[in-house]
Structure formats: structure tokens, C-alpha cells
Amino acid sequence: MTQRWPIVLFALVMAALPLIPEIPPFWLVLLNNIGLAALVAMGLVLLTGVGGLTSFGQAAFCGFGAYTTAVLSTAYGVSPWLTLPLALIVSGLAAVVLGLITVRLSGHYLPLGTLAWSLGLYYLFGKLEFIGRNDGISAIPPLEIGSWRMLDPGSIYYVIWIAVILSAVLTTNLLDSRTGRGIRALRRGHIAAEAFGVNTARAKLLVFIYAAVLAGLSGWLYAHFLRAVTPTPFGVHASIEYLFIAVVGGAGYIWGGVLGAVIVIVLKEILQSYLPLIFGGQGQLELIVFGLVLVALVHLAPGGVWPWLAGLLPFKRRPPRIDTSLQLAARPATELPPVLLQLEGARKQFGGVVAVNDVSFSVKPKEIVALIGPNGAGKSTTFNLITRVLDSSAGRIIVCGTDVAGTTPQQIARLGVARTFQHVKLIPDMTVLENVALGAHLRGRSGTFASMLRLDRGDEAKLLAEAGRQIERVGLKDQIDQLAGSLSLGQQRIVEIARALCVDPVLLLLDEPAAGLRHMEKQQLAALLRQLRDGGMSILLVEHDMGFVMDLADRIVVLDFGTKIAEGTPDAIKTNPDVIRAYLGAAA
């Protein structure tokens, strides 16, 4: 929940700037350039800083926007206002095509892929006849409102900055929503996001298109501001500069994009006008200094300038108020099948290693089953097979009557299976509340546009209320607004449980939930789990703390080297000679 007045204040200041008497037109040109760059950088913030997808091709999307309007308004005489939606659509479509190819690239291939098509497109812009090859297109008509022709930098200034502020507000809204949580989980928690029903492939494509449309908007404005387009500003160097702007400002922050644009464009201007005076105009000194500053900057402030500046500013984020009286619709009360989870000869091989060797067991409604075994027994791998993080090599796994072969983690979540992870997978730079609300992702409806326009508030309030309730239930009410990364490991595990509860699951998979907890906390956790079971939930848990397991579980399955060696009640397992041998290594 961000405060509104700083943005209003900013908008007022920006609106007043051109009214300063005798302001040099050159300043307005500079401000226009800053606005244009800020739009592209804002898209990059979402794409790279938040979503973790580095793109070297944003300038090319500016090109799509600029050339669309340039061609339509010069060759076909279409009004610039009509070309605006077309420019955005063309950039968006280009992003769909390029995104479908590149977004699924993993790791470093993605930036490299964008670099490749960005180079290709740049050369293409310079070769195509109908967009004027390297000469580009000139004599583009200015924007007009009635008889007001926006020819001077002072008039299009308003259009540019309205676009910047509007985009910033819409983007802020988007990030502070159900869809936004999915996007923010892309960079540092996409496996967890998938497990709670976020379609990460779609979320990636979404931010890719979003960033491209912002770049297209900037391109459209650019064309009508300079009233001529050539390929140069849409090349790789420009793309790199946009990336630079985002990193300088603070790639994780929307206003970092704007701040970065101010810093970089003003710095370049100063370098270009003063360096030759100092050093006597030799060579491209500004290029050298620019490069050196770039290197120095990532050394000194890899997080950018905005977080530092935001710390100095007087306004702070207000934690959202939660109205816990709101209720999300519960899972429709259908008759549960007699067996919730059934493994039949489930198998997983990694090359020659058999991690899970033809394991069969089942979990019935209202039952706590523990999966135990020495380290490396294949317990977490079994979890990953059930939740489809991994493909099983053979065998059948049936969840609530559905064979999971060929399904996605999202579909498993939809079936009512929620999980926690052995290695905690929270998004460290989101608050506890936001992390937990991610668990309720599938229970919300609002999409991208609704979130941007704040039409999602009713839905969102219910999601947050549910998250708040679950946090209270696991006893972390005091930590609700802290960043998840600042919690102790034990508390983070509990946050994961709260997140899983937000799914309103029928089957809860807990991977070592008691690790890192103190004695009292373990007892509270055991009490909570019993309460959940009595409320109708089934729980499958992996745990090493034998005292905890023996007190809690209704039934225990023992794995050793991937193979099931025993199954039975806690008392039977305690005296089972195979189990004792597996744990102690000797015949008892």
C-alpha cells in the first residue's frame, strides 16, 4: 500500500516546471529525453529487476513503436492519436513473437538471445525500403489537440510526462497485486510460485510484453517529438544504455527507472558539453568516462541509487490494513475419495542413480503419514515427484483420483495439494504477508488489467485477509510486515506452512517442518498439525526428529536408498529390525 501524495506532489512539480519564466528550451528537451528513457527503463525494471529477465532488446521495441507511427502518419496520413494504439499493438505483437522464442530460454541464454535479435532487428531497420533504410523517415506530423500543434519541446513535454506518471502508477498497482506477486516471485522463487499455481511461463511472457509496450509508447512519443526516425536510436547500444539506466537507478524499483534516466541523461549531457572544454575535444572522452562510471557504479552500488535515496525521503510504505472479517470462498465440499494420494511403483532415476526405487504407499483422508529415512533416502525426491517438480521415470502417482503423469505443478496445486520445501523457498524481499498471500494465488481471480486499474481491491482484500488469518494461525502475527528474508530459518519454515495453508489444501506435504525449531515451537507445530488433521486435512511429512514424528504420525513409511523398507504404525516401526539396521547400520 503506497502513499498517494508523493506521486501527486511529483506530478504537480513536473507540471509546474515549464511554467518557470525564461526556462531554457534546452532544459525541456532534456526533460523530454529523460521522460522517454524513463518509460523504457520502467519496463526494464519490471522485466529485469523484478522479473529477473535481462533484455538487450528494449530499444528495438521503441523502434517498432516509432516506425509504426512514422509510416502510418507520413505515408498514409493517419492521425498520430490513432497510431498510438496501433504502435502499442505492434510492439506488443513483436514482443509476443520474440517473447515466445526467447522467454523460455533459461539462465544466460535469455540475455544472449535478446542481444541476437536486437542486433538482427537493428540491421533490418536499416535495410528495409518502406521505412527508408538508413535514412529513416522524416517530416512526421506533430501531435495535435484541436488547433494546438505540439511543435515545441514545451508542449509535447506534457504528453510525455503524463505518460511517464501514468505508467508509473499503473505499474506500481500491478506489482502490488495478485498478478504482481507472481511476477515478483519469478526472479527468486519460481519453483515455489509454480507450486502455488502461478503460471510462470505466462507471467514471464506478460512482463516481456508489458515492457515492450512501454518501450513502444516511448518510441511513439519519440517519433512525434523529434518528428524524424532513423535506425540508430534503436540499436544495441541504446538497449544497453536503457539497461544501464535501470541498473543505475535501481533495477528493482519503478521510480529507480525514472531516477536512473535523470542521472544518466544529465551526466551524459554534462560530459558531452564540458569534457571537450577541459581536455580539448579529443576523441570520445565522454564514452570513456561513461564506461568508467558504469564500472565504478556496479562496484559501489550494485543495487542502484533509488533505495539509498528512498531511505532519505520522509515518506514510508504503510503496511496494508487487513480486514480479517473478509472470507475467501472455501473449497467446495465434495466427497473426498477414500485414498487421497496413491503411489504405485513410483521411480526416479538420475542417470545411473535410482533415487526413488519403485515406491508404493498411500495417504487416506484425515491421516498424518510420515516419510522417514536416512539422508539421501529419496524423501524429498518423492515429494518432487508428487508435486511434479520432477518427472517420474516410471510408476503411477494418483492424487485425488487424478493420474499426475503429464500435469504441471500448477495443476497439482489446483487439486488441493500444497507443500513446503526442504530448502526454504520464500521470496526474501517480499513481506511475510505477501509471501503467504502467494499461497492463495489460485483462489483469486483478478487479472493484469484489473490490477493496474485497481479494480482488484475487493478480491485482493480477501486474499490478504486469508493470508493474515493463516499467519495468525501459525503464530507469526508479530512478523507479518517484516521481510521474509529477515526471519530466522525456523520462522521461515513456519511462513512456508502458512503459505501452504492459504491454498485451502486437502493434502499438505511438509518437508522437514520442524528443522530449526525450538522444543516449544515444535510442540506448537505438532498441536497445529493435529488440529488441521482433525479439521479434515491429510498431511504427508518428511522429518528427521524422531520424537516429533513418533508422537504425531498415524502411519510411517520408511525409505532407505530409494527403496521402501517398512511401513506401519509408529510403535511397529520403532521395533522393526530393518529400520533399526538402516539407521544404526548394524544388526540389532
Place this chain on the structure above:
Amino acid sequence: MLEGEPALNTTILLFLLQDGITNGAVYALLGLAMVLVFAVTRVILIPQGEFVAYGALTYATLAIGQIPGTAMLAVVMGLVAFAFDLFAARKAFRIKTILRAIAVDIVFPVVVLALTWGLAGRYNAIPVNIALSLLIVAAIGLFLYRIAFQPIAHTSVLVLLIASVGAHLALEGFGLIFFGAEGLRGPAISNAMITIGQLQITGQSLAVYGITIALIVALWLFFDFTLYGKALRATAVNRLGARLVGIRTSLSGQMAFLLASVIGAISGILIVPITTLYYDTGFIVGLKGFVAAIIGGLISYPITAAAAIVVGLVEAFSSFYASNYKEVIVFTLIIPVLVLRSLAAPEVEEEKE
């Protein structure tokens, strides 16, 4: 040059093949260097192009008897690197470390500069010029890692990439100051010419092939059969693990940059007799090597080398059939490869920071 030729005949075919393979061999070298650097340091080496240009233009400048500005740059960068080394050693001040820093950061570039001063114009022999060019660029590559990358070696690939871009811009700017906007050509290593039927092979092409193959074999031997090579690979796989078993990862990074800069300079010296190079040509040449490196997945040396030859051939033939779209074709070539690779490889977990 061949624009407007109506049809492909044997002579042209052979010419294009040879042209493509020669360029491809150079791209292979650059691609290999990029793979090497990425594997060891996770830096995507955008300044590779500057190593090419520096090597070529330093060599060409020496050939006309002048002292290249790069020799001075090496000394200045050495001084900065020395300051960095002193700063890094401020808590554990050991004589041995300081002596090493003095030897590497100060004595080495100063001796190279002195040699350049003493030899340039007086002993204008090709081997001498080549040796000096390689030494100068090697020093620059080494110090570049020390200054720009070693202090942030633990950060994310993105941050390293931004630093890499910064280094590229700065070095390109220096290139313009040192060598001017005019292009230069250097003397050929060999002026021999062999004619086999319709095929004419220049000694320069043969030198390109020979040196490329020799370097590829040397890299392969180095990485697969020497302890040091294995240490570099270990660093690539797991920095922390490598440090725990006693490998000095900062040395590995310096080594990788040293090798990459020497390979870049060699590539430049090989092509500068064939085509005129400008201070900023390196970027595009480097990027084509980069295309090959990406096709090789930034991992595989043989695939990278093969891909580089394909890039060279595609470039040669598209300059014949669709010269306008030559660059478009070369750079979009990697997209289908990337798609195939990402389909084949499972998605990896998000980057750790």
C-alpha cells in the same frame, strides 16, 4: 565486392568457401576465448572486440614504426591494479604478496613499454611486432580483470555484464584516442600464394588455419591434461568449492582474461592484413565470435569451433546472395539454436545471489 554477380560459378564458390572458413576460424578463436572467460568467471566478455582491435591496431602501428598508445594504457592500468592490490592486502600485509603485485602490476608493463620504446621503428620485424602487441594486450587484459571484475567476482551475471559493457565503452573510447578514426591495415605474416587448380590459397589464410587449429588443440590439452587447466574448470563449476580445496579463484580469473586477451590479439593480428580494422570494428567481429560461442552453449569448445565455421560460411554466402541482409542473417542465426537448446535443457532454478 561480389554484389550483382549473376550466378555462382566454381571460382566464386571456392572463393566464398575460403573466405567463410578464414573468417570462421577467427570467429572460432574469439568464441573459444569467450567460452573460456565465461566458464571461469561468468563474465560475458563484451570487451573481447577491443582485444581484437587493440591487438590488430597495436601491431599495425608498430609496423609503421610508431609507439602505440596501448603500451601507455597498460602501464596506467597496471598502476591502478597495483593500488587495488595494495588496498586488498591492507589487512594482511605480506611481503610476498606485495612483491608479486609490484612484479606483475608495475615491472611487467613498464618493461613492455620500455621494450616498445626501444624497439619500435628500429627493429621493425614482424615477429618482434607481434610479440610486443601480444604482451601489451595481455597486460591490458590481465589488469582489466583485476580492476573491473575481480572485486565484484561474486555478484550476479547481470552485474558482471553491466561492468563488461562499461569496460567495452571505456576501452573503445581509448581506442579512438590511440588509433584515430581512420582504419589501419597491417603487413601480412606470409605473402605466399598457393594455387591448386582454380583454388588460390594465400599464405595468410594458411597461417589463420594453422594458428587456429594449434590454439584449439593447445586449449584442449591445457584444460583436459594439466592441473592448472583442471583448476580453472573447477573454478567454473563451483567457486566456493574450488576455494575450499585451495584454488585461488582470483588467479583463475586473471589467467582466463590473460588467455582471452592474447587470443583476441592474435585474432586481430591475423585479420588486420586481410581487412582494414577500425577502432570500433572489434565489437561486431567479437559479436560474431559470440554468436558461435552461444551456439556452443558457452560450454563446448568443439561445438563452438564448428559453429564459428558455420557462421563464417553463412556470412560469406549471404554476402553473395543477399549482401544487404548479411548481418541480419548472421545474428538471427542463433535464435533457432537457442530455441533448440532451451527445449533440450531443463529449466534451471533461479539465480542465487
